[in-house]
Amino acid sequence: DLREIQDWIVKPQLRTVPGVTDINTLGGHAKVWQVAPWPDRLAAHGVTLAELVQALERNNADVGAGYVERRGEQVLIRVPGRLGSAADIADTVITQAQGVPLRVGDVADVGVGAELRTGAATANGREVVLGTAFMLMGENSREVALAVERRLGEINRSLPAGVSAQTVYDRTTLIDKAIATVQANLLEGALLVVAVLFGFLGNLRAAVITAAVIPLAMLFTFTGMVANKVSANLMSLGALDFGIIVDGAVVIVENCVRRLAHAQAAAGRALTRSERFDTVFAAAREARRPLLYGQLIIMVVYLPVFALGGVEGKMFHPMAFTVVIALLGAMLLSVTFVPAAVALFIGSHVAEKENRLMAWARRGYTPLLDGALARPPLVLAVAGVCVALSALMAWRMGSEFIPSLDEGDVALHAMRIPGTALGQSVAMQRELERTLAGVPEVARVFSKIGTAEIATDPMPPSVADTFVMLKPRAQWPEPRLPTAALVGKLQAA
Template identity: 65%
Template sequence: MFERLIQFAIEQRIVVMLAVLLMAGLGIASYQKLPIDAVPDITNVQVQINTSAPGFSPLETEQRITFAIETNMAGLPGLQQTRSLSRSGLSQVTVIFEDGTDLFFARQLVNERLQIAKDQLPEGVDAMMGPISTGLGEIFLWTVEAREGALKEDGTPYTPTDLRVIQDWIIKPQLRNVPGVAEINTIGGFARQYQIAPDPKKLAAYKLTLNDLVAALERNNANVGAGYIERGGEQLLIRAPGQLGTVDDIANIVIANVQGTPIRISSVAEVGIGKEMRSGAATENGREVVLGTVFMLIGENSRTVSQAVAAKLAEINRTLPAGVEAVTVYDRTTLVEKAIATVKKNLIEGAILVIVILFLFLGNIRAALITAMVIPLAMLFTFTGMFTNKVSANLMSLGALDFGIIVDGAVVIVENAIRRLAHAQQKHGRMLTRSERFHEVFAAAREARRPLIFGQLIIMVVYLPIFALTGVEGKMFHPMAFTVVIALLGAMILSVTFVPAAIAMFVTGKVKEEEGFVMRTARQRYAPILSWVLGHRSIAFGMALVLIVLSGFTASRMGSEFIPSLSEGDFALQALRVPGTSLTQSVDMQQRLEKAIIDKVPEVQRVFARTGTAEIAADPMPPNISDSYVMLKPQSEWPDPDKSRETLIADLQKAAASVPGSNYELSQPIQLRFNELVSGVRSDVAVKVFGDDMNVLNQTAA
């Protein structure tokens, strides 16, 4: 089969070249659409169910909400496990499915069971599924800030409540329309509320109850339609507007009539505009702000979505009130572009080295260029395969490519063809005819076909066991194995089609087989070593055995880790305070921490943090925990641009230690989420204690 393919490639070389151009064009188009990220997303197939339950203690939340939801999720097709978290006023159940389960199908199953579970929940408690995103879907964060001295139209300064209103009613609705955005999460500031504070004594004086007050509000907060009438050929709608819109509307609602006197809400309660009882706050550089987060829709390109969000945010900024702006504080695009730039740099350097070495050893520039062309063509073939199979371009997938292996088959065919062409010309003592030249190229490719295909198939087979990995390790290493296999497959196809056709088309004229200086030097140095080894086989074998033993001993003494730590550039600092610390106290301590870092570490550009739980409880932290993001200045702006990362980490730890009352864990933004995605806890080691008696559990855990 391969012989006929080689013969066809030589005879129909124009057709082969056109097919290669078509493949290259398809590869370029695939590259432009290829999902790009820094690292593979290892999130398992999971659906979060968040339930807000104000006033419920952790034990009540677990008994009356979490238990009901978890029980109803049991028995779902493909269910792997469920885990839950019950806090005061919040229940979160995470339903994890087997790998390969379609997320949308999983959400449909969960939603069906959730409708059944809702009948078992306390009145007024509503359970909702989390956004259609992954654990690494937080790709873009911004703060809503008022510049110093900025004033509203009434001449008063902007408050956190005002900034929250701008976020909720101007910024958030517009960003949700950006393609690829699954949800917008908000934390910080205060949501504006109409608040009614009843006076129990006044209610008792009029013999009224809280239920009477609530019923009056429900009766008087609706618009009613009454059809229409026709008058003079015109149709007029009839409606009775009754929806509440102002504080006065609420205050003037009549609760009851006592001895002919209407009792209004203003008679028994104070009515005004107030702030919500929040469960989380956001800070930046020692001051409170409103923080927004974009959740990317699962399967989207993080770089494309981030760029679209940034462009939309710039457009929104032009419509905000004077003195107010939305400032980008974290953009995944920055990390992705750094990672891809690193990969590109390494790939380009590798390709250049391969081309130089090929030229030095082959001694024929046309032959070296034909061989080198296999590198970009195999890469374009790989991009097409990655796009078709939804494999993202990242450090793991692209970083595993080895150009030396990719061009190995092409080198063998080209070198053999050059040798046969040179010998044939020398034998005939003249230039070869076209048919003679084609015959020699075919013979050279046929001779190299078997070792070429076997060699590349062996390398592919080595990677096949990686596809048997499941779970987190499978998600991490499957892209690497797939990319290498598809690149080798492309190189093998090109070696028996493009390479023979290109040699037949472009390697014309007089061909010489001569060793270059590098090859002659290598042969002169290697010949005596080979002679000695062949004459002292026992000693050579013993030396190899000793080397293997020493290598095995050295390997056993080395440390190990799951994957190399990606340097994300910025840092994440988790502050853990005494359980029971109030949100206000945590925010105060967090502000002091941020000021200390800004003052003592000049390389830091900004520090922003989330304390407690956001509007969407994707990361349900208690009030005593803060997640800080430490964003660094460009290295060229550092006082000492050559300062090592280890020294910078020590400076950050020293600055954090100067603020007492907290324990700190330093990591990186993506790294911070990895452990939590897999096991539900952030630390490397966690102990779970099971039992029925809460007191015994607390004593054991302590």
């Protein structure tokens, strides 16, 4: 029986995986010994149902008998009294009359049965046994999921012929997608910032020095995350803004380049190493205070997030911590590393010149600025109207706790008439799964009906959680089909 294999082979081995606290089982029939008494026989022998139950309890227990010492060795004594078969149960003595024992088999039928169940599991139109691995709080979900997958491969080699334990939902798939998204966004953001820096600064060395703050600030951030056990995920790294991170470095570099160019023009020659150091020090000190204030103001904005508690605190604390630690690292680098790098690597010939991009931007910006300064009432009126319209739109805009995340699969809730029996729900669910599995984009379908062994998500037998696992988009008949259109297709099926 699948449930027996789950309870005695699969579940005990999975519970030993580091980071796993328990395995929640759903489906199958839990094997039990059933004692069905005959009321007329009980009445004929003058035995009550309570006496029958007490007799079974008394005769189904192991008893300790202390220990004995022999030749310096201590030996524990135990009297095993567990019932091991239907025959043992039937031979259990309830009472005796005139020296004749009355046994359980005389007043009841004994046999193997199934425990009353509150839930079931199905997959691809067949009834199965489903196990869910529970992770310990604070563990790394990706590492635990990979460890469970490896252990499951080992367990499969010890299962009976024709039986296999398959993974129907693996969290590492979603985690890997999220990590890949974060990596791509961080890389693309860094490259875009470097390109913009080079375009506006017009000095390759200055752009490289400024861009070097990005990996150094990320190293600072990752060090703080590891020290405080904050995992790298979509929430913790998704709020990082490289533009804000290099903002202070841009101010320092621009001011240093400007001061070096002026000093070189005043001296009429290339500056010596000592003169470059002095000039850069003066330039960094000049921009230090506004730079520090600007970075600290941004950090203060995130401080209220640390006051959040409950679920929202657990979700958004990593984001606020990552942003604050990244800004702190960038601020320290801006007043230490950046001035030193400018003094050492900017070169001996420095010229403050406007590149084509900045000249084009200046030509477009100058008349706009002159027009705004010439008409202050009009500018203030337009700005006020824009603020009012923004407030109106914000008031009418919808809101949600977290943005929706497309995992690449579909989950649906199958609800039937209240009071539907579990057997009827299973039959209807199997038919539903066969229909969904016929859609070409679907790889497999599995469902949880009712309540599992550990009632973490209690539901009546009339309700089922159905998970539709999709094939990779490259294997779809129409790879560009939107998810909403696919959901409509599933509903129509």
